[in-house]
Amino acid sequence: MRRFIGTFLIMLAVIAACDQALGPVLGDAYSRVHRDEIGKLNYIADSARADIVILGSSRALHHYVPRIITDSTGMSCYNCGIEGSNIFLNYALLRALLQRYRPRVVVYELQYGYDAMRHSQANNPVNKIRPMRQLRCRDSMLADIDPMERVRMLSGIYPYNSLIAEIWLASHRSDSPYNNKLADNGYVPQFGVIKPQHEPYPKFTRELDAKKMSYLKKLVEQCQSRLIVVTSPYFDPQPDMLSVHKPVVDLCKAHHVPYIYLAQDPNLVGKAPCWDDAGHLNDRGARIFTREMIHRAKKARPQLLAPAGNKHSTTTIYNNTTTWRKKT
Known part of the structure; x- marks a missing residue:
């Protein structure tokens, strides 16, 4: 029995040593990725420095066209939208940006299901926060979202255990939308047209998530004088969202943060040629929406959004090919 316990303890020690040795190796491999979604996350945390940044989920990624915003304001713009992200990941990205510089304007695409309401995969984007070694508040933020994260993060490989395949694939596959050569300043266009018998956009509960609302409040407080909150259109008219909509409006x-609510925009709701699916505009619709959004944003924040022709000195041109590095 004593021999068995001794052998077991030795095995545990070997496993722990391997875990702690592999963690930094995986961390370095993750930080060297410059393609695919991981490459974009690295770029946002390490390098992005635009006057205007767009934060949000896939509806931010596919709905906001930075070149139109730049043409209208004369300021550089980068789309930080990430598929499936919610308020937790977007707040982490904001904090990572603020560690390096302060954007002149932050546009937040608010999607109630991911940012304010309870959802069956509410914490799914947390796995994208764990590898963010650049984020100074990472550990405290993870522990706040889930207290057990404090224990799990003692493992060296835990932050990467669901991403190992993605780290490898990011450098080898070419079918990711993030590697599309048309991707421009973080914007990834969609080119499909919604079918008559389309799948409806997923329904969410109407119950507020207190933890999400607390992080939404933190995001608002972090950049309130520079912030514009937007909800972009849906293909189908949305049911009564008063129970969730009113707390967000009140916040x-x-x-004193403008909230541009375009979920029911008659110029796009139900207009099939402008939609890729029930929740995402195609490139045609995105361009219509972006023009309307920036028109309203300039009225809401005239002191921040300069008229076209007044170029800001930090305007940067970003690579629109298959990596997220700046042009040299």
Whole structure:
């Protein structure tokens, strides 16, 4: 029995040593990725430095065209949208940006299901926060979202255990939308047209998520004088969202943050040629939406959004090919 316990303890020690040795190796491999979604996350955390940044989920990624925003304002713009992200990941990205510089304007694409309501995969984007070694508040933020993360993060490989295949694939596959050569300043266009018998956009509960709302409040407080909150259109008219909509509106009003609510925009709701699916505009629709959004944003924040022709000195041109590095 004593021999068995001794052998077991030795095995545990070997496993722990391997874990701690492999963690930094995986971390370095992750940080060297410059393609695919991981490459974009690295770029946002390490290098992005645009006057205007767009934060949000896939509806940000596919709905906001930075070149139109730049043409209208004369300021550089980068789309930080990430598929499936919610308020937790977007707040982490904001904090990573603020560690390096302060954007002149932050546009937040608010999607109630991911940013305010309870959802069956509410914490799924947390796995994208764990590898963010650049983020100074990472550990405290993870522990706040889930107290057990404090214990799990003692493991060296835990932050990467669901991403090992993605780290390898990011340098080898070419079918990711993030590697599309048309991707421009973070924007990834869609070119499909919704079918008459389309799948409806997923329904969410109407119950507020207190933890999400607390992080939404933190995001508002972090950049309230520079922030514009937007909800872009859906293909189908949305049901009554008053139970969730009113608290968000009240939060924005309390901090004097404009909220541009275009979920029911008649110029796009139900207009099939402008939609890729029930929740995402195609490139044609995105360009219509972006023009309307920036028109309203300039009225809401005239002191921040300069007229076209007044170029800001930090305007940067970003690579629109298959990596997220700046042009040299």
